[in-house]
Amino acid sequence: MNPDALQELLKAISRGEINPETALEQLKNLNFEPVADFAKIDHHRHLRTGFPEVIWGPGKTPEQIIQIMNTMARHSPVVMATRIEAAIAEQLEAEIPSLIYYPTARICALQSGQTSFQASGVISILTAGTADLPVAEEAAITAQLCGFQTQKLWDVGVAGIHRLLSHRDLLAQADVIIVVAGMEGALPSVVAGMVDCPVIGVPTSVGYGTSFGGVAPLLTMLNSCATGIGVVNIDNGFGAAILAGQILRTAQRISSRNNKRNNF
Structure with a gap:
């Protein structure tokens, strides 16, 4: 300064x-x-x-x-x-x-102290597989350090879709969902078809040769037929957490503004 x-x-x-x-x-x-x-x-x-x-x-x-x-x-x-x-x-x-x-x-x-930029709401973070954990944990720790409440659901990819379906109650509690997936990257589309909140897809570089280091899941997420999905860059757990935080902060700001109008 x-x-x-x-x-x-x-x-x-x-x-x-x-x-x-x-x-x-x-x-x-x-x-x-x-x-x-x-x-x-x-x-x-x-x-x-x-x-x-x-x-x-x-x-x-x-x-x-x-x-x-x-x-x-x-x-x-x-x-x-x-x-x-x-x-x-x-x-x-x-x-x-x-x-x-x-x-x-x-x-x-x-x-050194409590963050001054907290907002209400829950950010849920899902991974398709265990290999996606480093990117998912980057998102989770970033969100937590920024003062947001998180919940985690690991290894619920589409290869065993019953694992995801058994946690419908947890998905229903989320205000924003971050879905981290490599390979073909199909999980965000499935999740977006089940929930009424924004879904942020994070493609990872996990996968065999034709995943092209994360390009294949990136394109899958971008081309999803499910609505309400936004996609960040490959392996960008940090960016996904900040985007989720901005969504929650904006919702809180709108709510606060509406409350002020109603009190007049």
């Missing part, structure tokens, strides 16, 4: 030149904070989008990740780094003792 810009903004508010609502919009785009010569931290991203910036681990050195996480931790109650392998996590934990590592999800997190 640029102190001079912030001071000028506060003075303008005190002089009555701008109102608090306009000031908030300007705060959403205040300056970033450099970290050495390799990163620029966007501290106000959660004001604009509802979620803070998250660190993409691959391609960064452990030293860079450590510096970025420490910088972000001064401003945010939750700091996340995704796609962190176990060997890298060990190096991070040696320098940041309070770091929490989720090995299946490959997420490192610092959590």
Whole structure:
């Protein structure tokens, strides 16, 4: 944050030149904070989008990740780094003792307090098979760190459809469902035909040669005849969780707005 810009903004508010609502919009785009010569931290991203910036681990050195996480931790109650392998996590934990590592999800997190961007609702996360768990856990841990309630249902793919059908009550409780599937990627279509909430399909790179590293399930999900399905990129559990969170936050905002109208 640029102190001079912030001071000028506060003075303008005190002089009555701008109102608090306009000031908030300007705060959403205040300056970033450099970290050495390799990163620029966007501290106000959660004001604009509802979620803070998250660190993409691959391609960064452990030293860079450590510096970025420490910088972000001064401003945010939750700091996340995704796609962190176990060997890298060990190096991070040696320098940041309070770091929490989720090995299946490959997420490192610092959590100093309760998130301020919680919303009501349940995000259910399903996998077609056990091999899809890393992507599903990435979605689950991301959603939980963002303050959302999750429920998990693993290994309920279409090859044994009775496993899914035996959990109809759990599906009925969900407000948003994330379905993670590789191979041919048929599970989101089946689920979407059973529920009355949004379904987010996540194709995984799990499968034999003609799955083309996840392209086959991606195309299956995109071409689904079932309605109410949105699809994210291959192996993108993180993106699915954020999309589910935005759906719930939007529903809560609409509900709050309607309640205010009804109270007038």
